[in-house]
Amino acid sequence: MKTFCYHLIIISLFSVALAGCSGEGTDNAQLEADISPVIPKVNSTVTAVRVGDNQPVKKGDVLIVLDTATFKIAVSQAEIALAQAEKNVALADNNKTSASVNVSNVTANSDAVATTLTAAEADIASAKEQLQVAERNFDRYAKLLEQKSATQQQFEQFKANKAEAEAKLQSVVSKRNSLLKQIKAGRLEIANTRTQVSNTSEGISIARLAVKQAQVNLDAAKLQLSYCTIKAPANGIVSKKNVQVGQVVAIGEPLMAIANDNQVWVIANFKETQIEKMRVGQEVDIDVDAYSDTTFHGKVESFSQATGARFSFLPADNATGNFVKVTQRIPVKISMVADKNMKYPLRAGMSVNAKVKTN
Template sequence: MNRKIALALAVPLLLAGTYGGWHWWSVARFQEATDNAYVEADITMISPRVEGYVGAVEVVENQMVQAGDVLLRLDDRDLAAKADQARARRDAAAASIANIDSRLTLSGALIRQADAGVAAAQAEQRRAGADAQRYTALATREFASQQKLATTQADAQKAGAALTKAQAALTAERDQLSVLSTERAKAEAALEEANAALVLAENDLEKSVIRAPIAGVIGSSGARVGQFVKAGTQLMALVPVQDAYITANFKETQIGRLRVGQPVELSIDAYPGMKVEGRIDSLSPASGAQFSLLPPENATGNFTKIVQRVPVRVALPKDGPLAGRLRPGLSVEVSVDTRHDGRDLIGIAKADTAIPQQVAVRP
């Protein structure tokens, strides 16, 4: 009887052992697993870019928002006044340029008038000089009186002085044109400055309305109406749950066969019994300890070897059963099938991000 019982037990035990050995040889020995894995997302902290009082909060915690939705508004009365002030300065600078342009037009007309005056003075000087020469010849032969000679000579000198005056007026008008051109260049620079100030003021006014930069769920909202906030104050968090991913911290003894694109089986504690497939997206360039606040210094006399862990990012399918349902911080168990090199699974030959193998170099 004992022999029959032993024989009856030996057969299923043999089959179970055979199956276990076959499973280990064909599957289990290629699996790299860890339970040190968590759901993560690139959380965006919402902060104002200008200071002011909170005028209205348009969202509540746990609310789903889309990119561009209004999250909160700051009291914009002061910012609107500054924008109006900058706009008035811009208009004043533009009016100054228009005034200078009118003066330039007038200066051009005055230059033409002064030029005509110079031409008239030159003609008068030539006439008076010719008369003086004729009366000088006549007076020499006593055909003209000395009084008439003196009068013509005085007229010639008066015509010369008038010509000098007309030429000076022409020079002054031309110099005034240069001054106006310089003033216009200065006014154009002032207009550009006013335009820049207006752009800055309008930007600040626009920044008083804080919008969602990405789609996600509102969390940790601390904004309250009437609260005074400065630029950079963290008011709420925006969690892109639809773009959640897994960070699995593998031991350094496990990453030798990990490659980008390899399939990953995920078991999430919050959803027991549900298996989710993912892909290795990237491997960290250093162990987690290297990015800590105080990295370990191993060049000391009290060195103790500790197995290090390397963060591995696992991408989730966008249309998976848990898309949009995962929350950062959830615990996950990860198992990677290293039988695949990953390249044929992602469709492109990505660079291998695992630890590079040493290559022997011939001398």
């Protein structure tokens, strides 16, 4: 009886131990990490390669230097174009100032002519009065001459006075007409000079836009020049180095990659029948094939929204008539903390066994 109880206790403890170790595991899993490509943004020739294979680098470290001659010329040309555009703005400003001064001068001249016109109108009125007096005297002495009450000399004098008054009136009228023409011409000149001012204002606006365009071109040229120095996009290890001094590189050509050596995670491809009880946040035991003497730990971070087969180059089409049911796999992302101990360096692509504690 005692022996039976003893065996029952052992079996119960073993069952509890098995229950505590329940979970879903898979060996279809590997380590992943961010791998940043290093690609040129300009076409040029490699003049220097500052790093070697598998060398640690930090973000911003210079990796590759490209020939800058062509791009420096482009920057110089853009600087010259900007200077010319700025000079054109200064010239347009001067033209506007000159046109504004001309408007003021022409307006002043027109005002002076208008003042002279007022005086001429007064002269006309005075000349008309003098002519009227001269005509009355002429008519009166003409009658007196007929009556023999005045001499021929007196008559001739008043006749001359009349002719002189007529000539004076004609003169001041001609002067008035001339002044009217000057005023008309002055108004036309004022309109023209104001048009010049307006045109120069538009010219200034266009010149300033040309300055902005030249500045943009200069910034673009400097940006292209900066691309001749290729820097590390992130911290990590140089991988897949495929560049040599003297090599002519093209935009988008992969030259090397920077693999992140500080943060890795696991992508485990569980069968679709295994994920029923899996939840985000569940703990995971991770055994890395390279290190059989230790177990790493992580947590379920997220589930893929599609099976791995749906992302294949030629996904299966079950509507072709020949259907064979295959258990699909769901990629599960498992976050983990990389061991800082250099005894267990973790690298992207390593094979692992992942077991999710679903109990």
